[in-house]
Amino acid sequence: MKFFTKERLANSIVILCLATFVLWYAFDAHRASNSLDNMILILPVAAITLCLCIYDFFLGANNTKEKKQKQESIATVMPVMILFSLYVLTLEYVGFDVGTVLFIALFLFFHGETKWMWIAGYSLVFGLLIAYFFSLMLPYPMPMLIFPTDY
Amino acid sequence: MNIIDTGAAQEAFALLFSQPQYWLVVIPGIIIGLFFGATPGLQTSMAMAIFLPMTLYMDFLQAMLFLTAIFTGGGFGAGVPAILMNIPGTSSAIATAFDGYPMAKQGKHNEALGLALGSSTFGVLLGYVLLFFLIKPMSMFVLKLGPSEMFIVILWGLTLIASLTGDHVIKGLIAGLFGLLVGTVGFSEAGVMRGTMDFELLADGIPAIPAMMGMFAASELFKLVKSEFLVEDENKRKVRISQILDGFKQAFQYPVILIRGSIIGVLIGAVPGVGSSVSNLLSYIETKRRDKDPESYGKGNPKGVVASEAANSTSEAGSMATLLALGIPGGGATAVMLAAFAMHNITGGPQFIREEMDIVYAIIFANFGQVFLLIILGLLLIPLLASIIKVKMTYLVPSVLVLAVCGAFGLTGNMSGPITVLVFSMIGWIFRRYNFSVPAAVIGMLLGSMAESSLVQTLQISGGDFSYVLERPITLVIMALLLFSLFGAKLIKRFTKTA
Numbered sequence: 221m222k223f224f225t226k227e228r229l230a231n232s233i234v235i236l237c238l239a240t241f242v243l244w245y246a247f248d249a250h251r252a253s254n255s256l257d258n259m260i261l262i263l264p265v266a267a268i269t270l271c272l273c274i275y276d277f278f279l280g281a282n283n284t285k286e287k288k289q290k291q292e293s294i295a296t297v298m299p300v301m302i303l304f305s306l307y308v309l310t311l312e313y314v315g316f317d318v319g320t321v322l323f324i325a326l327f328l329f330f331h332g333e334t335k336w337m338w339i340a341g342y343s344l345v346f347g348l349l350i351a352y353f354f355s356l357m358l359p360y361p362m363p364m365l366i367f368p369t370d371y
Numbered sequence: 372m373n374i375i376d377t378g379a380a381q382e383a384f385a386l387l388f389s390q391p392q393y394w395l396v397v398i399p400g401i402i403i404g405l406f407f408g409a410t411p412g413l414q415t416s417m418a419m420a421i422f423l424p425m426t427l428y429m430d431f432l433q434a435m436l437f438l439t440a441i442f443t444g445g446g447f448g449a450g451v452p453a454i455l456m457n458i459p460g461t462s463s464a465i466a467t468a469f470d471g472y473p474m475a476k477q478g479k480h481n482e483a484l485g486l487a488l489g490s491s492t493f494g495v496l497l498g499y500v501l502l503f504f505l506i507k508p509m510s511m512f513v514l515k516l517g518p519s520e521m522f523i524v525i526l527w528g529l530t531l532i533a534s535l536t537g538d539h540v541i542k543g544l545i546a547g548l549f550g551l552l553v554g555t556v557g558f559s560e561a562g563v564m565r566g567t568m569d570f571e572l573l574a575d576g577i578p579a580i581p582a583m584m585g586m587f588a589a590s591e592l593f594k595l596v597k598s599e600f601l602v603e604d605e606n607k608r609k610v611r612i613s614q615i616l617d618g619f620k621q622a623f624q625y626p627v628i629l630i631r632g633s634i635i636g637v638l639i640g641a642v643p644g645v646g647s648s649v650s651n652l653l654s655y656i657e658t659k660r661r662d663k664d665p666e667s668y669g670k671g672n673p674k675g676v677v678a679s680e681a682a683n684s685t686s687e688a689g690s691m692a693t694l695l696a697l698g699i700p701g702g703g704a705t706a707v708m709l710a711a712f713a714m715h716n717i718t719g720g721p722q723f724i725r726e727e728m729d730i731v732y733a734i735i736f737a738n739f740g741q742v743f744l745l746i747i748l749g750l751l752l753i754p755l756l757a758s759i760i761k762v763k764m765t766y767l768v769p770s771v772l773v774l775a776v777c778g779a780f781g782l783t784g785n786m787s788g789p790i791t792v793l794v795f796s797m798i799g800w801i802f803r804r805y806n807f808s809v810p811a812a813v814i815g816m817l818l819g820s821m822a823e824s825s826l827v828q829t830l831q832i833s834g835g836d837f838s839y840v841l842e843r844p845i846t847l848v849i850m851a852l853l854l855f856s857l858f859g860a861k862l863i864k865r866f867t868k869t870a
Contacts, residue, residue, distance in 0.1 A: 234805050238549055245552055245566045252563035260830060261823040262555060262565070269548040276541045297593045301797060304589070304772060308793040311776070312786055320773050327769040331596070346770060354777045357421065360784040 232277060239273040242266050303327060315365035316354065321347035375504065376728045383732035386432065393433050397741055400440025401748050407441070408448020409756060410778065414461060415445025416703030417781070423707055423714075431715040432730055436737045438711055439691070442704050443741050446647075446684045447491040447749060454483045454676070455759050456771050458588040462580060462817055463647035463683040466655035468587060469810060470668060470675030477671050478607025480760050485618020486673050488749045490629060490680035492742045493622065497633040498640075498688025499738040506692055506724065506731065516642055518828035519840055523849045524639065525822045528649045530853070531656045532811040539806040546802060547811035553577055554819020560827040572787035576820060581779035581791040583813050588775055589792060590799030590809065592768045601760055601767065610757045615750065618673075625677050628658050632681030639682075640689020647686035647702075648817060654682035669810070688738075695731050696724050 246266035249258060307323040314322070325343035333339050348366075355362045361371040387393055407418035418441050426434035446463070453464040454471035467487060474483040532547030533540075556566040557576030567573040595601065602608050622629065632654035639650035658678035659668045668675050690705045698719030700706035712719055717727075724731060759767070779788030802809050833839030840846050 231805050234801060234807070235545075238545060242549070242552060245556075249555075249559075249565040252565050253559070253561050255561050256835075257561040257827050257830065258559050258563060258565070260826055261819075262552065265548050265551050269545060269552070272541055272545045272548070276545065292594050292597060296597055297800065300593055300596050300768075301800075304796070305793055307772075308776060308789045311789060316777065316780070320777075324769045324773065328765060331765045331768075333765055342766065347773070350773055350777055354781060357417075358781045358784075359420070362780060 235273050235277050239270055239277075242269045242273070299330060300327075303330070312363050315351075315363045315367075315369075317348055317351040317367050318365040320351050323347075376732075379728035380732050382729035383736055386729060386733050387736055393436055393737070394740070396429065396433055396437040397440045397737070397744055398748070400437045401444035401741065401745055402752075404441040404444020404446070405448040405748065405752060406444075408445035408461070409451040410774070414703065414782070415442060415449070416707055418445060419704055419707040420710075423710060426711050427714060431711075431717055432733055434711050434715065435708070435730075435734050436741075438708050439687075439734060439738055440741055440744075442687055442708075443495055443684075443738065443745055444748075445704075446495070446687055447488060447680075447745060449683075450487040450491065450676075450680055451484065451753075451756050454487060455480060455757065456588055457591050458584055458771070458775060461647075462583070463651055463686065464679070465583070465648075465810070465813060465817070466651040466679035467676055467683070469655065469679070470670070470672050471679075472591075473669065473671035474673065474676070475760065476601060478602045478604055479671065480602070480757055481611050481614035482618035482621065482673065483676055484753045484757055485615040485620075486622045486676045487618075487680045488615075488746065488753065489619040489622025490632070490677045491684040492746050492749075493629050494633050494636060494681040494684030495687060495745070496739060496742045497630070498637050498685035499735050499742075501633070501637050501685075502688040502692050503732070503735050506696055512641070515845055517843065517846075518825040518832065519843055519846045520849055521642060522822065522825035522829055523846055523853060524642065524649060524653075525818050525825060527656075527849075527853045528652045528814065528818050529822065531652050531814055532808075539808070542806055543808035543811050546807040546809070547815040549807075550812035550815025550817075551819040551822070552815075553582075553812075554579065554816040555823050557820075560824050572785060572790075577816070578779070578783050578788055578791050579817050580782050581775075581788045582795040582816055584775045584779060585792040585795030585797075586799035586802070586809050586813055589772060589796030590803055592771060593796065593800050594803065595764055596768055598764050600762075600764060608760050610754045610760070612750070612754060615753050615757070619746075619750075621673060622677050625674055628654075628674055628677050629681045631657060632678045633685040636682035636685025637689040637692075640686025641692050642689075647683040647690075649821075650686045650689075651679040651683040652814060654678040691734070694719055695734070696721065698723070 243266075246262060249262045252258065303323065303326060307319055311319045321343045324347050325339050328339045328343065351362070351364065352367060355364060355367055355369065361369045363369065363371045403418050403422060404415055408415055419438050422437070422441065426437060429437060449459070449461045449464040450467045450471065453459040453468035454475050457468050457472040459465045459468045471483045471487065474480065529547075529551070532550075533544065554576070557564065557574055559565055564574060600608060635654045635657070636647070636650045639653060640647055655668075655675060655678045658674055659665050662668070662672075662674065664672075687704075690700075690702060693699050694705045694708055696719070698709070698712075700709045709719065717723065762770075775792050776789045779792045780786070782788050783791075799809050801807075802812060829840070
């Protein structure tokens with residue numbers, strides 16, 4: 221079996237990221253307080269997780285039955301993730317009303333919807349309805365650009 | 372001790388049927404509950420809080436019937452998005468998504484929703500029957516439970532991590548333990564901040580339900596973005612009442628799972644702070660562990676839906692036992708009910724049980740009636756809800772993502788909810804792609820802070836002397852049950868083989 225396959229490299233990076241998070245978190249918790257109350261769960265769980273990460277990093281590939289699964293390509297998923305990130309991160313500035321309408325319209329456009337009437341109609345009706353419904357139902361103000369809000 | 376007060380039971384019947392307006396509030400209550408439960412991010416407790424002021428115009432019994440109707444409707448409603456969209460709107464429907472969503476993807480959405488309705492209604496009914504007989508002994512039992520017992524119960528829930536690892540055991544365990552650590556981020560029991568990177572929004576920890584929405588739903592939607600429909604086969608996309616009814620009836624083909632789930636639900640539901648979030652997982656673990664074909668779970672096994680829904684719906688009765696008999700709210704929904712108690716100048720607890728037993732029985736009897744109304748309303752509304760399966764993915768993906776984001780904002784009241792959905796949708800996608808178990812991570816996250824606080828409280832009460840646990844008979848009994856459920860079947864098999 222080839223050790224440095226593309227898939228194995230990606231898997232190793234994920235394991236390394238997880239191990240880094242676990243190490244950082246254990247140190248951060250210890251820095252905050254090294255009392256037994258604070259470390260009683262974190263320390264043993266972090267230690268076990270790190271051991272498992274080390275095991276998987278070095279020996280995981282030998283023990284895993286590789287299954288060829290039909291996976292979506294990163295090129296398909298990445299644009300959706302970027303659009304979704306833009307939607308969430310700009311919500312405070314463009315509001316739930318305008319942000320939601322824009323997100324739905326752009327999503328439909330980039331995913332092959334060619335009828336402009338459908339894009340405009342669905343994004344406006346669904347987006348504004350959802351934003352208005354949640355602003356009406358929730359007991360705290362939501363960021364809005366068109367609808368009135370106390371945010 | 373007389374466990375049933377027959378005089379009070381007769382009075383309760385007379386009271387319930389003395390005025391029709393008692394029943395008039397039940398139907399809108401169930402519909403409100405169904406609607407809020409089925410909308411990701413809108414909680415049953417939120418519905419009860421929003422409609423609480425309306426109960427000022429009702430008498431106490433009518434107010435309780437209205438609120439319990441919302442509770443009942445919401446309990447079933449939460450399973451609907453778990454099955455159709457892989458979004459467990461509340462933590463009590465996590466295990467429903469494990470098999471419900473794969474069933475929907477196989478075109479068995481009608482059966483899955485019918486199964487959920489059948490198990491939920493059975494669960495509510497059996498839960499209230501148990502409450503009718505056991506309200507007094509149960510309240511005594513709950514008083515004897517301390518943090519050490521709760522820790523063992525949570526530990527039991529955590530064993531599910533090991534059984535959800537699939538083909539990749541090590542990665543599954545890493546995912547579960549990672550979730551456990553993430554669940555402890557924020558202010559600790561020791562009063563210090565950990566893992567927050569000085570973000571104030573993280574002081575209360577990472578919001579578990581938005582994180583769950585991101586890991587389960589959003590990450591799955593990223594994967595489905597190029598599919599035309601959730602179910603590819605056009606014939607399987609149809610919404611058929613006959614199949615929903617088949618699913619409803621099929622739930623009763625598993626009486627052992629239903630009864631076991633209901634008993635777990637009512638007992639765990641009575642434990643404040645744990646409730647339905649853990650009961651659905653425990654019921655699922657036990658059903659999977661005892662099944663001849665545990666590998667089929669997580670791939671659309673109807674028994675998984677039955678186990679989860681029977682337990683989470685019965686938890687309602689368990690939490691009502693603690694509320695009525697002790698005046699302690701077990702979760703958000705019963706906390707709102709406690710507010711309704713206060714609004715009507717009533718205090719729950721032993722005195723309430725002693726003096727107002729007819730009201731307690733009337734609430735229980737009304738819930739028997741609510742079960743039948745839930746069946747009718749559920750069967751009428753499910754076809755409408757199930758139509759989601761006919762929507763093109765191009766439209767469904769952004770709509771569900773928007774619902775998750777708005778719902779997450781609704782849960783946290785600030786931008787930490789939507790940002791959590793975003794971050795965990797990416798983590799969830801990476802986990803799925805590289806075979807780290809997403810359900811194991813979610814369970815770890817949900818139970819992490821619960822496990823830590825009960826462990827710390829046990830440590831503080833015992834003064835660091837763990838022989839304290841040996842002096843707690845209920846802890847030992849639960850521990851023995853846990854060990855038996857883990858290793859009992861294997862030991863018996865080995866013993867019978869050698870004999």
